[in-house]
Amino acid sequence: MVKFIRFLLLILIIKESVLTQGYSFFNPVADSLFKAGVELFKFGLNSRGHLADTSGGREYFLNAYLKFDSVISLGLNHRTTASYLMASKSLCYLNRFADAGNLLRDFLSKFPESEYVEDAHYTLGLIYFKLGDLDDALLEIDRSIQVSKSDPTKYKRVISALIDSVDLTTLQKLADKVSSTEVKYLVVVKVADKIALSGKYEDAKKYIADRLRYFSGTEFYERLMFKISYYERLLARPEVKIGVLLPERQSLSESILKGIELAVEQHNLNFSPKVGIELRYYNSLDIDRKVLSFKKVPEVSAIIGPVYSEDVQICARFINDLKIPLISPTATSDGLADLSDYIFQLNSDFTTRARAIAQFAVFSLGLKYFFVLAPNDKRIKPFVDAFVDEVKLDSGQVMKIQFYNPDETDLRGYFREMKAVLDSFKVPLDIVGLFAPILNSDFIGIITSQVFYHDMNVKILGNDIWNNFNELYLNRRYTDGVVFTAGWKVDFESQAYKNFVKVFKDRYGVEPDELSIYGYDTARFLLEVIKAGMLTPGEVYNAIKKVEFFGIGRDIVFEDGRVNRSIAILVFKDNLIRRLTQWTIKK
Template sequence: MTISGGAGEVKGEEPPVRSSTPFEKAEELFHSGQFIDAKIYYQSYVQGSPSGPNAETAYFRLGQIDQQIGSCSTAISFYYLLQNKFPDSAYLHPVRMHLAECQMELGHYAEAEDLFREIVMVDPDKKAQWQAMHYLGQLDEKRFDYANALAKLTRLHVESEDAEIRGKADDLLQEIIDEKLGQTQVVSLIQKFRTGFPVDKLLLKLLSFYRVERDRGNYRATLMEFFRLFPDHPERPRLEKYLKQVDENPSNVLRVGVVVPLTGNLSVTGQRVLQGVQLAVNLQNQKERGKFELVVKNSSAGRPVAQSVEELAADPNMIAIIGPVLSEDVRDSAAVARKYQIPIFSPTASAPGLPELNEFVFRNAMTRDLQGRFLAQYAVNDLGLRRFVILYPTEAYGVELTEVFSNEVRSLGGEIVASVSYDRSQTDFKGQILEIGGMADDDLKKLTQEQIANQTGSKDFGKPGHYSRPLVQMGLWTEGKIDNLKVDLELSYDAIFMPGVYDRVGLIIPQLVFYNIDDVTLLGGSGWNSPELIAIAGKYLKKGYFVDGFFPASEQPEVQTFMQNYKNTFGEDPTILSAQSYDTANIILHLLHSNADNRIKMRTQLNQVRDFPGVSGRTTILPSGEAEKHLFSLSFKKKKIIQVN
């Protein structure tokens, strides 16, 4: 085994024969990986035999162990002790490497540099020399001396015969070029190295700067310089495609990409998204439409979606991409967006955490997080509700909404009294309803009569698990009998949140009424937004509110105009996907006409969108790239769904 990388490392041989001497026991433990126990025996040995026949090895091992466990200061003391006590030791060359590594780890860069330079000059092990050269390149990088770092790493690339070290050098060189160099530095380094490696990589980096700036002239000139210097480079075919993109757009017209599935199982979804985008484009006036082109890619064409995104992103006139549609495709494309520094703006992907992937990922979709928070705020702040029971399905939609709603209610000073789950396949919800305090008529009257006869009080709502109690509205007590008894069920909570879908919610509501939970506010998410809920639950829908990201029957002027234009254009009503896509396209086009004429300006201005009047809700883009939307609060009236906010 090896406990320290780099040249001069000491690798374990076969474990020695078991013995009782401290040194032999230490070696046995060391080679079996039990370093802390080995350290005790090595220390015991050098204390008893500080100049013994195995003292050199013991001091070296003690240094190795401390270096391995991150105690570099102590390791250095052991290495110096070895150097001083045994100036002719066979360990002197590896000790020099370990000392340099420890000094570098401790941030003592000057001391480390002296040692690494000495290794390059005098170490007989060629691999150790190359390893030291790599460390010197790292030191230059840490000091922001990128020119010297690249010079050393280039030398390793050209001269080193060790594939591992050469690979590490290439990786560090690429990292410096990709992450550390500005445009001026890249130009200066190209002039310094002039040709060969790493000029090819520097030219590719320079291309990325000109692409981001949409500097057509310099972009094309850099491509031609690359072809001149590297006529047989493996990147040439790809770069020739870049040149073709530029030459096919001599007017330098701005482009907006769209990546949607147009074939296969998701073709209907893709078509609805594309129609929303197309409508936004069609409603631009002639002058506005002349400023840009829409380029559409089919994301279900039998190849990775990220590849379609990359083809669009490589075009320097492409300033933003609408899509992808699916959350997993957004994840797969996030690295491409960052590589090409182009905003990808999904109108539909709703999985948690997507905008956090990097600063170039945006979305304009109604997420479960948004639904849960918005509904909780509406319930507490607008409806004045404080105590809630949650009845949720054990599926991702219900579980996620339950968690978000609960957290937001508590943050607003509300209380979750109980949270009860059900299986999505259920049709009988008696068990769950009884668990939250429901009670059938006969049981309710029987309990009331027993309490009156025994002169016992009702349950105290202050105790856990007490969610309901009888509330006598009317009754006549004569000769031990109660006539005309009318009893309601008093609840310890104000509302029931049911983050399910309309088919099951429609079955639950009448059963709630049957068990006398009939005067409580019911709350739901977008899964309620279907006329089928009214058809199933019917007259039992009394006080119900839910939220959604789009409401076709809204009286808001922008929604009605959108509905009319969409139907006139496509002959059908839009869905929420069409609405969100329409808003996404309009946000991008609005910024484009506000001088966001390259992808960096577009990204910056996307982060500054505030209260955009979208048909899918007033929209603000947060610094994370997430859309904060003012959703539609909906309710029921005369067997119709109505907007209430």
């Protein structure tokens, strides 16, 4: 906060060339003291950017303040008013914000017509901000804009920061206190958005409509009319609903829900039919009752959730009676879709991912021979079995399968055996792969270093646990070219992602996280079929198995199945994790 305030103080820093108020009381002593103070102040600013100065220029600012204070004590002269401003700024850099505020209030009471009043109100507003008095801070910035003779948009950054920090009740009071059109507009819009955040779109619309008179004849009138239209579109009665089933009292639920809400709002602004959200929070004791409650809402055409695989297993007992598609955005356990014809997994299960990297290795990398080295753990066994079966199905050959104790870190013996098999087979190394699924990313360095030291030079293939930049980079001498799977991969430079982040931040005031993207992609996937006119659970059920959807975090392809067949294949190359392809497994 202190750094932010000090940065903003520089925006209106007074230049020496205009530091003469215009009074006829010229005082040569005051002139000399003032110029010395300005030089000390500049030295203070320069020293703050000097790495060797650990004091942050404190001594310079203190001496500058003393110079300016001496000018003030000389009585009214041509440097008096400027000295008030510079003395207050010096005090701010000394962290004496309360003293700086007192000085500025004294200045404003004595010199209400000074040309420095704008700067005084602005600086005083920043001081209130620092001291936590947010409503007075906003009012001072508002007064600064009222007397400003220049473009008031230069204040937008600090105004936005203030408004974002103030609670709804205080903002509503401030909306009626501020005078400048610019500030009033920003406050009114923020209040309306905060009201709408709880789903009260009618109240948000009315709040703006009741204040339109303040903006008649200004550029903000049309903007507010557009905002009213926005809320009217959101208020349109939904013809169909998406059920949402999330665990109660968990932050991940709110992240997923934000993504879903944003996708639905965007749809309702641009497309028909209008879609609503039917939300249920559950716990381990009432999840069965909560999922069955959707039966009483005939508009629900599909359900997003639950989050955890074990909760999906519980819902599987009841979903056949509902005959509503249940789409889990995150569950990854194998066999979930086999529990009910109505269960869909957008997050591919581990067997599907193993098949994907096997197909990619054979058909895209041109590998024909494979070693498998994996921890002896029941969680990994199905992954290994799926990989081996797929390699054989694709006419590849598995030369050796080895399992090590999960606590074992000395794997040299296993690599000596692989080396012996390689020597006996005498096959070119460029068509040989090592599939090494792991449970712990610490094994990235253990495995890749052994490949290097045994001079095997085979293509290393991994599971999602390999998607760990820190470990890959730490062992970059050995990991360049490692290929592995991922349930999702965001291109942070893509325009689609940047647009999503902007809209999300405008809506919620925070950056989206991974789970928000999961919710957003899942809802958009469903909305694609609803937009096409598939409104009943049966219509949605049949349609989502055929739709190919390209999302921000992942693509979704079911191809008449119910487990997402599209897997991100990543590579660590040139010290970066890159997406090689989005692989859709072949039947």
